[in-house]
Amino acid sequence: MLVSVIIPAYNEESTIESCLKSLLNQTIEKDTYELIVVDDGSTDSTPEIIKRYPVKLFRQENSGPATARNLGAKNSSGEIILFTDADCIADPNWIEEMISPFIDEEVIAVKGAYKRGKGNLIMRFVQIEFEERYEILSKLNSIDMIDTYSAAFRRNIFMEYGGFDTNFTKANNEDTELSYRLSKTEYRMVFNPKAKVYHTGHPNTIFKYFKLKLRIGFWRVIVYKRFPDKILTDTYTPKTLKFQVLISLLLLGTSVLSFLHSLFFYAFLSFLFLFLISSIPFIRFSLRKDTSIALLAPFFLMIRATAIGLGSVYGFVSNPFTSIGTRNTKNRGQ
Template identity: 40%
Template sequence: MQISIIIPALNARSTLPACLAACKAQTLPAGVTSEIIVVDDGSDDGTQAVAEAAGVQLIQHAERRGAGAARNSGLAVAMGEIILFTDADCVPEPNWVAEMIRPFQDSTVQGCKGIYATHQPELVARFVQIEYEDKYDLLRPQPAIDFIDTYSAGYRTAVLQATGGFDETIHYVEDQELSFRLAAAGHKMVFMETAVVWHQHSDSLRRYFRKKVMIGYWKAQIMRRYPERIVKDSHTPQVLKLQMGLVALFLAVLVASVLFPFALIAAVFLLGIFMLTTLPFLQKAWRKDHAVCLAAPGLLFCRALALGIGYAWGLARPLLKK
């Protein structure tokens, strides 16, 4: 079996060396070979030189075209029967390839998703890690999933080629659109929590908030194509949707209280309900990181607010057709 590891890179000179070193140091099962393909998406910081020095296959875009286009360029030249994706700021564990390809021993499996880990000391980054782990708890019991993040992703090459790869008109969370498209076509995808890549999460509230706004914006675009996923998908906690609604109502009532002071009571009531919805997350966080647990209510409020702003923006400014 031949595996192709595709890494899109944009101004990744500082992070790409560790990623490539980890990819080259993989402990491969007997009979498995791998190739590493870096797609430089119009970098201007010397990313190309890093890839060349590492001796991996390099594809260059003359100008920025987006992560989806970069992955498609790698797919176009890949020789492997299984495609693995990771990002230029990720460092896979030595057994990452072996764990990622294990589910494909089942001929019905067409895609596989691994997980993030981090050693970061920053409070926001530690919160983000627990946020991911909360989603992993949701994915773990499911025999099939409908979303694969491309930081640790595997697909059968034939399936990607047959479905057209990534939609290059989507410039954020394009992996979500691809996953929903594969799921809609009946392709089975699974969760593999033993396939780990290390990552540097958003380490400040500003970066985290901006990222969530962008996720909300593009999520609204993608939901135009897959409205059935608004109700439920395999990776989004249902409580998150409730929290977004509560935050929107809280802010609306809070504004109304300027004219109608009695509305302030309703605002406090809504905030109290929001706090109650955070309790399951707080229980998980307390067992892992007391400081994150104490900060989590405010961070969860910011998450719901940012996603809500982005989603409303996406609804008001449609870019994608159904």
């Protein structure tokens, strides 16, 4: 079974070499997989670095990672196509673990895990965020979210459903949109926690983290407009997070209105109490991983929920393109 590994790259001169070295040092035979890099109009030395390695290089004008990944898939030869990011470093057995679930013919997509080493508090909090989600996913027979940092698809299904929606010109939620489309099929998508990549691009300040979650909130609501059944429940998002997003918006509203009447102040205190209660599951989970993060969890969770909430409100009242999914993408099952 030939495998194609596709990496979109835009101005990744500081990370692409480590990424390619890790992918060229895999446990499976080199003649069983190909590496495809799509340069998305880089203006730095990324293309020159890529040319030093035995990979297929395609270039396009800067159009975003969704378009770049689709171009790589179109020019791939593998029955299975894998995606990762140019700032990720794959474990030596990453490809082997990513393709192993495809022995089950009902499986059409596989999600791997995301790790990083020690860092500052915000970076450690982000890692625990992921690990909380992974614990949820590892208990499920089928999932509805395949993240592109560690993703695998049967090529025929990926092409049949039109790949990533290129209306998503930024690296944000294009994988969610495709995952939700594929979740409507009669096939399964699964999580393999043994397939690990190490990401070097965690946000390392509160400000960067807030901006990231703000964008995630915005684009996720754009996707929810197309898949409203996912608003209340999906396999990837902890239920407490969606509750906290709502509470954070109520906290913002009542904090402003409390200047007008004392009843709003009492409402603010009630919502704050509910938020703290809803933080208990994450605090308990964090205690098993990192005591410092557990102690600061309510603060980090409030930052996260507020950013996602504000982004969601903006996404709800706006639309970054006229009609989501206007290009030829299939929506079987809707």
